[in-house]
Amino acid sequence: MRGPLSGLLLAGVLSSCAAMDESVRVERGPKLREFERPRIVEGGVTGKISIDAATPSKLTLALSGYDTCRTERVEEFAEERIRERRGAGAGASISAGVLFTAASVGALVASFVLSKEPDRSHIDGAGRYGPSQSVNARAWSIGFVCIGVPALAVGLVQWLRTGEQVETVKVEQLAGQRDEICNVRPIDGPLHLRLEDGSVLGPMPTASGVLSVEATPLKAPLDGFVFYEREVTLDEGSRALLIAFNGCAKLEREAAADASAMATGALLKRLEAARACRQLRGDAVQAEQTRLEEELARRREGGEAGTFLPGAKSLKSFEEAVQAYPPRFTLVEGSADLAKGLDELTGQNVLVRGRVQAGLSPNIGVVAYADREVFVFLPPDAPWVSEDFPLGSTVELVGVVSGLQTVGERTAPLVRAVWMRKVP
Amino acid sequence: MRVVALLVLACACQGPLASDAEVCRDVVRRLCSSRCAVADAKLGLTMNSDCNMQLTTAAGCEVDSFTFEGAGTNRNDFLSCRLPIIRTGDHIDQVPACEDVEDMFRGCPSMAQFYGGPP
Numbered sequence: 001m002r003g004p005l006s007g008l009l010l011a012g013v014l015s016s017c018a019a020m021d022e023s024v025r026v027e028r029g030p031k032l033r034e035f036e037r038p039r040i041v042e043g044g045v046t047g048k049i050s051i052d053a054a055t056p057s058k059l060t061l062a063l064s065g066y067d068t069c070r071t072e073r074v075e076e077f078a079e080e081r082i083r084e085r086r087g088a089g090a091g092a093s094i095s096a097g098v099l100f101t102a103a104s105v106g107a108l109v110a111s112f113v114l115s116k117e118p119d120r121s122h123i124d125g126a127g128r129y130g131p132s133q134s135v136n137a138r139a140w141s142i143g144f145v146c147i148g149v150p151a152l153a154v155g156l157v158q159w160l161r162t163g164e165q166v167e168t169v170k171v172e173q174l175a176g177q178r179d180e181i182c183n184v185r186p187i188d189g190p191l192h193l194r195l196e197d198g199s200v201l202g203p204m205p206t207a208s209g210v211l212s213v214e215a216t217p218l219k220a221p222l223d224g225f226v227f228y229e230r231e232v233t234l235d236e237g238s239r240a241l242l243i244a245f246n247g248c249a250k251l252e253r254e255a256a257a258d259a260s261a262m263a264t265g266a267l268l269k270r271l272e273a274a275r276a277c278r279q280l281r282g283d284a285v286q287a288e289q290t291r292l293e294e295e296l297a298r299r300r301e302g303g304e305a306g307t308f309l310p311g312a313k314s315l316k317s318f319e320e321a322v323q324a325y326p327p328r329f330t331l332v333e334g335s336a337d338l339a340k341g342l343d344e345l346t347g348q349n350v351l352v353r354g355r356v357q358a359g360l361s362p363n364i365g366v367v368a369y370a371d372r373e374v375f376v377f378l379p380p381d382a383p384w385v386s387e388d389f390p391l392g393s394t395v396e397l398v399g400v401v402s403g404l405q406t407v408g409e410r411t412a413p414l415v416r417a418v419w420m421r422k423v424p
Numbered sequence: 425m426r427v428v429a430l431l432v433l434a435c436a437c438q439g440p441l442a443s444d445a446e447v448c449r450d451v452v453r454r455l456c457s458s459r460c461a462v463a464d465a466k467l468g469l470t471m472n473s474d475c476n477m478q479l480t481t482a483a484g485c486e487v488d489s490f491t492f493e494g495a496g497t498n499r500n501d502f503l504s505c506r507l508p509i510i511r512t513g514d515h516i517d518q519v520p521a522c523e524d525v526e527d528m529f530r531g532c533p534s535m536a537q538f539y540g541g542p543p
Contacts, residue, residue, distance in 0.1 A: 118439030123450050124514045127503045129439030139437055 020161055021086045029078030037074050043067040045227045049238035056280040057215040059245050063206055069182035072174055079171045087158025097152025104144035111137035191227055195220040215249035222246055247276030258402035258414050259295035261377040312418045321398045321419035327351035333370045345401040353396040356389050360407045375405050375414045384419055394423045444492045448485030450516055452476055454509050460522035466529050466536040482540025505532035
């Protein structure tokens, strides 16, 4: 029993020693068939915006979830995988194996012929004679067989394993795919509003897949919607409505009493907002749009802002300005006119006396009086503008109130100055 | 079983046991071929002594029936004492070095008495 087991073990060891060069070659065969395979993959979230004409400052977003139904066009081919094995040293191993095994057999045969008489010329440390020639021959035989048989076995194993194995398999190749939106259903969940200034509002819960957004609390234009960190995709019509909604919100949020007091950049942005808003409010913003377009046309023809009130350019002094534009209201601390509302002041000549509080732009400054403030528009070409009006200095001016104006984050009545001077 | 197989392999390159008389005479041959001063002094040999005859006779191994047991010694002990003088080789004609001869007598003083040396 031990003999065959030892033989198997030896064969296993020898086989593992028989290193083989192996290469795999793939050959594409003919196309077997072509078919379509439907799959459902991850979809997304879409939103449809609607705005009721009666309530243009309220936006309604209907949220829908969908899957992507993908149809893959698959081509199936037959493919042959040819595995080639080559034993590089098989020939040399077999040669050496045969040679050494033959030598071993020869030595073994010789051992029966040679003398069995011990070598009496030697007596070793254990008191024994040297081995006979027969024993020596057998020892050589064993040595040769130990080299020859493994070499022969390795060579034979390599030779037997040399060859090629062909495996034919079916392989699929994706020839194309078509994606379609499917399984559309309303979804509910926390929705975030992303504004153009980078801030995010929310989460806001939807009801039956619908969310209503009021324009009033929005401090910046609405840029998009985020549902569970995924962008809500808007269709073309919804994007257009969103732009119109943002335009109307801007017009409401930023007052602009006097277009001539606005910087050209701000004027263009407001005009853009008015044009966008017209989609929702129609004629309601027509007047504003026309006003802005006229101002823009005037600037294109006559240059940057800085138009003078009628006759203002020819004035030579503050006193002349007071005579030309006699103030109807006096806006100074302690004046009874402080109680007047904006509606009463708008379009009227006023005298303002207060302290320079800030400069918002090269042409607009803030003058504070009592607990109030006004924006003062300074015509750039006016002769008195060259005078320095440092912050904190007391000034008085005569001008015309244009209405409420927004500059950046601040909103205040705008006074178009006819003349302004420092008061000692 | 494995030990037996190893022993068989180890013994395969060895011959049969040499007789006690041959081992005894092998030592005599080596001592007489070297004729080291130390050996001569230990064994009481002179220039004119027939070394082989004297030592073989003194040990009693001139006959093939000689045995170490019969001579009052032990074969294994004798072989151990013999080891230094076969360092240069175990051929029967090998001449040992005098240091090895001296080494043998230093390790086994009884060898001098065995070969008839003066007490």
